[in-house]
Amino acid sequence: MIQNLVDGVLTGSIISLGAIGLTLIMHMLRFANFSYAELLGIGAYTALVFDKLLAVLFPALSGKIGALTLTGTLALSVLLAMVVAGASAVVIDALVFKRIRAKADALSMVFASFGVALILRNVITLIFGQKAQLYSNDIAFAIVVSRDPLLLIKPDQVFVLLAALVLMGGLHLVLTRTTFGFALRAVAENPVLAQVSGVRLSVIVTSVWLIGGALSAAAGVFYALTNHLSPAMGHNFVLPVFAATIVGGIGSVYGAVLGGFIVGIASGLALMVLPSGYIPAMPFLIILFVLMLRPHGLFGEDQG
Amino acid sequence: MIGLISYLAFFATMAGILAIAVLGLNLQWGHTGLFNGGVVAFFGAGAYGTMLLGGPPEPGQFGGFALPYVVALGGGILIAGVVAWIVGLLTLRLRHDYLAIATFGVAVAFENVTRNADWLTGGARGLRGFPRPLEAAIGDTFLYGLFFLGLVLAVLLAVYLGLERLVNSPYGRVLRAIREDEVSARSVGKNPTRLRLESFVIGSMIMGAAGGLYVSFYAFVSPQDLAPILTFQIWAMLIVGGAGNNRGAILGAFLIWGAWTLSGFALSRFAPDAMQLYTGSIQYILIGVVIVGMLMWRPQGLLPERVTKTIYQKGAKKGSVIINKEVI
Numbered sequence: 001m002i003q004n005l006v007d008g009v010l011t012g013s014i015i016s017l018g019a020i021g022l023t024l025i026m027h028m029l030r031f032a033n034f035s036y037a038e039l040l041g042i043g044a045y046t047a048l049v050f051d052k053l054l055a056v057l058f059p060a061l062s063g064k065i066g067a068l069t070l071t072g073t074l075a076l077s078v079l080l081a082m083v084v085a086g087a088s089a090v091v092i093d094a095l096v097f098k099r100i101r102a103k104a105d106a107l108s109m110v111f112a113s114f115g116v117a118l119i120l121r122n123v124i125t126l127i128f129g130q131k132a133q134l135y136s137n138d139i140a141f142a143i144v145v146s147r148d149p150l151l152l153i154k155p156d157q158v159f160v161l162l163a164a165l166v167l168m169g170g171l172h173l174v175l176t177r178t179t180f181g182f183a184l185r186a187v188a189e190n191p192v193l194a195q196v197s198g199v200r201l202s203v204i205v206t207s208v209w210l211i212g213g214a215l216s217a218a219a220g221v222f223y224a225l226t227n228h229l230s231p232a233m234g235h236n237f238v239l240p241v242f243a244a245t246i247v248g249g250i251g252s253v254y255g256a257v258l259g260g261f262i263v264g265i266a267s268g269l270a271l272m273v274l275p276s277g278y279i280p281a282m283p284f285l286i287i288l289f290v291l292m293l294r295p296h297g298l299f300g301e302d303q304g
Numbered sequence: 305m306i307g308l309i310s311y312l313a314f315f316a317t318m319a320g321i322l323a324i325a326v327l328g329l330n331l332q333w334g335h336t337g338l339f340n341g342g343v344v345a346f347f348g349a350g351a352y353g354t355m356l357l358g359g360p361p362e363p364g365q366f367g368g369f370a371l372p373y374v375v376a377l378g379g380g381i382l383i384a385g386v387v388a389w390i391v392g393l394l395t396l397r398l399r400h401d402y403l404a405i406a407t408f409g410v411a412v413a414f415e416n417v418t419r420n421a422d423w424l425t426g427g428a429r430g431l432r433g434f435p436r437p438l439e440a441a442i443g444d445t446f447l448y449g450l451f452f453l454g455l456v457l458a459v460l461l462a463v464y465l466g467l468e469r470l471v472n473s474p475y476g477r478v479l480r481a482i483r484e485d486e487v488s489a490r491s492v493g494k495n496p497t498r499l500r501l502e503s504f505v506i507g508s509m510i511m512g513a514a515g516g517l518y519v520s521f522y523a524f525v526s527p528q529d530l531a532p533i534l535t536f537q538i539w540a541m542l543i544v545g546g547a548g549n550n551r552g553a554i555l556g557a558f559l560i561w562g563a564w565t566l567s568g569f570a571l572s573r574f575a576p577d578a579m580q581l582y583t584g585s586i587q588y589i590l591i592g593v594v595i596v597g598m599l600m601w602r603p604q605g606l607l608p609e610r611v612t613k614t615i616y617q618k619g620a621k622k623g624s625v626i627i628n629k630e631v632i
Contacts, residue, residue, distance in 0.1 A: 020581035034341070034408070099600055107339050109597055110404050111539070114341070115595030118536055122585040122592070130581070239412055242405045250399070277420035284409030291394050291402065 001272065004151045008268020009261065010157050011240075012227065013164035016260025017219035018237055019244035020171065020213015020253055021089075027188055027251030028205060029101065031109040035092070035117035036216070038240050041124055041234035043085040043217020044224040048128075050077035051135060067155040069136045078221045082214035089213030090114060090206055094247060117234070125231040132230040160222040168257055169217055171211070175253065184208070188251050236280065240267070243283035247290050249300020258298065262286070306446060313449045315565060316558075320456040321517045323557035326541045327463050327550060328510030334547035334609065335471050337483035338396075339404040342411030343511060343535040346384045348418065350512025351519040351530070353380030355431045356424075358520075365431075366424050373437040375426060377516040384507050384512025392504040397497045403504075411532060418527040429524025434519055456517055460554070463510055467550055470506075479503055490621040529553025536591050537564065543598045560594070 022036045054073035055062040059220055061072035100112050143154035175181035186194035187204045223233060243263045248255020267282040274282075290297065312625060325347055332338040340346070343365040356367030358376025371379070387410065418425045425431065437455070481489040482496045490497055519525045539558060543612055545556020571583035578596045579586075598605065 026401075030401075031406050031547035034404075096596055096600065104599065104603055105405075107337065107400060108603060110339055110341075110401050111543070112596050112599045114536065114539070115592040115599070118597065122588040125585045126582055126589075135443050239409055242408075246402075246405070277422060278416045281409070281416045283415035284406075284413050287406060287409055288394055291398065291406070295398050 001269075002146075002151050002269050003267060006151065006153060006157075006268075007024060007262060008265035008301055009159055010264070011268060012261035012264025013161050014219045014260075015237070015240045015244050015264050016095065016257040017164055017167060017215045017222070018241040019248070019256040019260050020168075020215050021208060022241050023245040023250055023256040024184075024188060024208045024253060025212060026245060028191065028208060029097070029106075030108070031106040031113070031216070032242070033113045034110065035120060036212070037237040038117050038120040038124075038234035039085050039089055039213050039216035040220030040223065040237050041121065042088055042220070042233065043081045043213075044083045044220035044229050044233065045124055045128055046217065046223070047074065047077040047081035047221045048135065048229060050080045062299060063290065064136075064138070068159055069138050069140045069156055070134065070159060071089050074225075076223075081178040082217045082220060085217030085220075086210040086213035089209040089216075093205075093209050117238075121231055121234055122235075128229075128231065132228040134228050135225060139236070154226065156225050160226055162251040164222060167215060171253070180207070188253075191233065239283040239287075241265075243286045243290075246287050246297055249297025252297070252299035255297055255299035310446050310449050312413045313453045315561070317449070317453045317456050317521060319561040320453070320460050320537060321514050321521065323554045324456075324460050324463055324516035324517065324543065325511045326461045326545070326553040326557045327460075327467055328514065329538055329542050330505040330507075330547060330550060331467060331471070331510065332504055332507035332555040334549070335476060335483065335541065336479045336500060336554070337400075337525070338403065338500060338504050338505075338507070339407070340504075340507070341404040341408035341535070342414070343538045344530050344532060345407070345411040345414035346388060346508040346511040347515040347518070347528040347534065347538075348414055348525075349384040349387050350380040350509075350515030351427060352418065352431070352438075352515075353383035353512065354516035355380075355519045355525050358434060359431055360433050360435065362433075364423070365426065367431075372421045373520070377520070380516040380519075381509045381512040382513065385509040388505045388508030396500045396504065398422070406425030411535065415527060415530070415532070418530065421469070426526070428527060430524060430529070432524045434523040434525075436520055436523050452521060456521075459513065459517060463513070464479050464550055464554065468512075471550070488616055490548055494525060503563045526581045533588060533591070536588075536595065537561075540591050540598075543603075543605055546607040547610065549605070552605050552607030556605065559606075564591075 018037060018040055021039075022033060025033055025036065043048055054076055055071070058073065061076070064071055065075065096112055096116055097109055100109050131226055140154045140156055145151040145153050153190045166289045175185060183194065183199045184207065186199055187196065187201060192203060194204075219237075220233065223237075232238070239261075240263050244259035246257050246259070247262050248257070248259030250299050263283050266286055267279055270279060324344065328346075328580050329340060329343060354376045357371045357379040358370050358373055359368045360370055361368035369376075391406050391410055392403070393404045419428055421427070436448075436452070438451070439448055442451055471479070478494050480490065481582065482499055486496050518529070522529070540554040541560040542553055543555065543556070544560055546552030554627060564587065567587055568583065571586060572580070575583055575586075
């Protein structure tokens with residue numbers, strides 16, 4: 001019970017990071033982006049490449065940090081992967097979505113996003129292979145926090161949870177304390193009025209792709225650090241991040257964070273009653289449940 | 305010669321089955337503007353439904369009611385329709401992309417059930433031994449292949465003619481009106497939510513029929529047959545052929561299935577040994593490129609939707625007589 005709860009909180013923090021950018025994109029560009037979760041995979045694999053590269057260039061950094069399996073090089077690689085994934089999100093938008101946006105309706109974009117996801121996932125498979133990989137082959141020993149009820153926590157998991165909370169806290173400060181944050185929230189609230197007030201929509205959209213890509217990359221690395229890397233990881237996060245955005249209400253950053261934790265914890269607790277093979281469908285049940293009770297989510301507004 | 309003919313019959317049977325599913329999708333996406341992100345689930349509901357109702361009994365396994373073929377196929381279609389009805393009821397009055405997300409979720413949930421609910425779906429092993437219709441009466445394998453091709457083409461023709469009638473009727477016009485402008489459709493007293501739900505359910509039942517035919521062709525179904533790529537293939541077929549055009553949908557099905565088969569053959573023949581494990585990925589990338597490329601450069605497809613314009617008849621008083629004329 002308590003173990004499932006703790007694991008759920010951890011998964012939840014990863015889902016939350018992945019959902020923040022998605023909820024803003026869905027709100028501003030008004031389309032469900034099925035390729036968004038592939039950014040997690042892009043981020044995780046980019047970090048793998050940088051990690052190997054940096055370990056050769058700066059062997060001094062390749063030692064483990066404290067009790068973590070996280071190495072100095074991987075910690076740096078996370079930051080680089082965030083930049084790369086953010087940039088890829090912007091490039092994909094410029095290459096595909098912007099062009100389709102210009103001449104077709106929002107549903108064509110949903111359609112195209114499935115195609116983009118298929119391409120991205122299989123390019124990753126071609127480059128890195130189908131097998132699951134790990135950043136480090138060292139065994140991550142879990143610490144027995146309590147024996148009855150049994151609770152095992154790995155140091156990496158504590159790090160991931162803290163790092164995710166720091167990223168979310170940083171985003172909160174940016175949103176509430178900077179002019180850019182005001183502009184972003186203004187666009188999320190009312191794009192037309194924001195433009196009238198001199199906010200450039202295209203700049204905000206680009207920055208949302210950047211932020212979303214970066215946070216997703218962090219989420220991808222965090223998932224890979226506590227589980228493993230596989231080309232299917234992006235695909236496996238599609239439904240959880242959508243569920244988080246729908247639970248929180250499309251367009252609400254705080255809703256997405258809360259929604260992510262709700263989806264993570266619910267999936268963790270569901271393990272007590274459901275065989276693990278059914279857990280991927282859990283976010284779907286949450287979506288149906290929310291659509292029945294509160295179709296616009298916890299913090300969402302009626303968008304018709 | 306016999307080998308070639310029987311291979312072509314096999315190819316055409318498969319393409320025909322997929323074409324039926326593409327026609328179902330065309331009613332949803334092409335004519336009503338509904339996004340179905342989980343085609344494979346409705347195809348699969350028809351396949352497993354038909355199998356459970358018409359398959360042979362097996363110890364420890366639910367289903368195997370060995371019902372007559374037509375009843376089993378009808379039941380499979382009905383099951384696909386019920387699944388669509390439930391999903392549609394929950395999502396169709398909301399933001400348009402909610403249906404995309406929910407149907408994608410249905411596909412994930414469906415895959416979970418087919419892989420894990422051993423008592424119902426046989427799990428990863430799947431279900432086997434479906435009695436193919438009239439197989440004993442015909443006997444000869446070659447002749448039976450041709451017979452089955454005929455059966456599939458007959459169903460395809462029936463679905464095509466039925467849909468043509470439907471979409472060219474006033475009902476079809478209302479569906480397109482909803483797709484183009486929901487508010488105007490509502491302002492003239494149409495109920496978009498109900499009509500969308502109907503179109504979604506009918507389209508999904510057609511996909512279920514394709515699934516039912518699939519299981520009767522192979523006499524076997526397992527989660528491997530219903531991989532998520534099937535959804536993408538069926539989309540690529542529709543978007544290449546031309547959304548909103550039923551002939552385009554059938555053309556697209558044969559073209560894409562041909563390209564898929566040929567590319568698979570070419571890759572297995574010419575790709576270096578080290579790459580053999582990844583030929584599937586290369587084919588998936590091709591499907592993705594086809595979808596994205598078509599949407600970017602020719603979103604109307606090879607055979608675009610034929611726009612029906614209403615014009616005033618020559619000589620008649622303005623506004624008195626209105627006829628429909630096809631302008632291409």
